[in-house]
Structure formats: C-alpha cells, structure tokens
Amino acid sequence: MDVPIFNSTIEIDESVVTESTADIRAQIDEYERGDRRAFDLEIITPDGLLGEVMTAMAEIPYGETRSYGDLAADLETSPIAVGQACGRNPVPILVPCHRVVGSDGDLNGYSAADGVATKRRLLEHEARDQKTVQTRFLTDS
Structure with a gap:
C-alpha cells in the first residue's frame, strides 16, 4: 500500500502487519x-x-539515530550487510530504517519514497518534535 507522508509516498508491505x-x-x-x-x-x-536488523531498528528510540556500524557490532555482522537489510525493510517508518545513518552522521541513502530527502524530512520531524516536548517540560517546571 502507498502511504503519503511529508510530500512523499512510501510503500508499506501491509502483508507483514497484522492490523x-x-x-x-x-x-x-x-x-x-x-x-x-x-x-x-x-x-x-x-x-x-x-529480521534481526528490523528488530534492532525497531528498538531505536524516536528522535535518535544509530549508525550502520553500531547495529553491525550489536548483530556481529558488517555495516554493509546492515545497510542492505535496511534497504529491504518492507515497512519503512513503521520499522524506522530512517533512524540508521552513517558513522559520520551522513544519511547515506534511503530506499523509500524520494530517498535521502524523505529520510531527512522524517529525522527533522522527529528532532523538531523532540524540541517541542523538551520546551514543554521546561516551561511546565
């Protein structure tokens, strides 16, 4: 199924989602x-x-990133293998492959929608939302 989000359309394989x-x-x-x-x-x-990479990506908290190398070290594989698995993620956004970046912070590609432009928009959205929440907590104190 195609899902519009942030001026892009991302393909989600709904056959792997039970809802x-x-x-x-x-x-x-x-x-x-x-x-x-x-x-x-x-x-x-x-x-x-x-499946192992998808599980590891699902554990990356909202608004945070991990590098391909971080996941590779945790899974005892190579960063290239992690990148290839990210590219085969059947449910982008739901399993947040956009939160996986290069060791230097570069976005290094995104297999969904408009590629890196969409990945950047997703990460900016989460960063902006994080700042809003932090600001709310500071003003509520």
Missing part, C-alpha cells in the same frame, strides 16, 4: 501530525539477518 490498512494509515497520520511517537502494530519479521 488493517486503515489502522496502519491512521497511525502514520498520527505520526505525521506529531501525535504518535511509537507504532502500536504487530509486524511479522522474517527469519535471518533481515
């Missing part, structure tokens, strides 16, 4: 509005390295 397409779309809309930071969807991950 309905309406639920998927609703949660992505909430994410785009800034009302959702984590997805409450059951995703069926494949066996092997792709």
Whole structure:
C-alpha cells in the first residue's frame, strides 16, 4: 500500500502487519501530525539477518539515530550487510530504517519514497518534535 507522508509516498508491505490498512494509515497520520511517537502494530519479521536488523531498528528510540556500524557490532555482522537489510525493510517508518545513518552522521541513502530527502524530512520531524516536548517540560517546571 502507498502511504503519503511529508510530500512523499512510501510503500508499506501491509502483508507483514497484522492490523488493517486503515489502522496502519491512521497511525502514520498520527505520526505525521506529531501525535504518535511509537507504532502500536504487530509486524511479522522474517527469519535471518533481515529480521534481526528490523528488530534492532525497531528498538531505536524516536528522535535518535544509530549508525550502520553500531547495529553491525550489536548483530556481529558488517555495516554493509546492515545497510542492505535496511534497504529491504518492507515497512519503512513503521520499522524506522530512517533512524540508521552513517558513522559520520551522513544519511547515506534511503530506499523509500524520494530517498535521502524523505529520510531527512522524517529525522527533522522527529528532532523538531523532540524540541517541542523538551520546551514543554521546561516551561511546565
């Protein structure tokens, strides 16, 4: 299914998500509005390295990034293998492959939608939202 987000369209393989397409779309809309930071969807991950990388990506907190090398070290594989698995992620955004960057912070590609431009918009959205939350906490104190 194609999902519009931040002036791009991202393809999501809904066959690996147990909830309905309406639920998927609703949660992505909430994410785009800034009302959702984590997805409450059951995703069926494949066996092997792709599943391991997807699980590791799903654990990256909202608004944070990890490098391909960080994930590779955790999974005892190579950064190239992690990058290839990121590129095969069937559910971008839901499993946040946009949060995986190069060791120098470079975005280094994105397989969904408009590539790096979309990855940048997603990361900027999360960073902006993080600052809003931090500002709220500071003013509420």
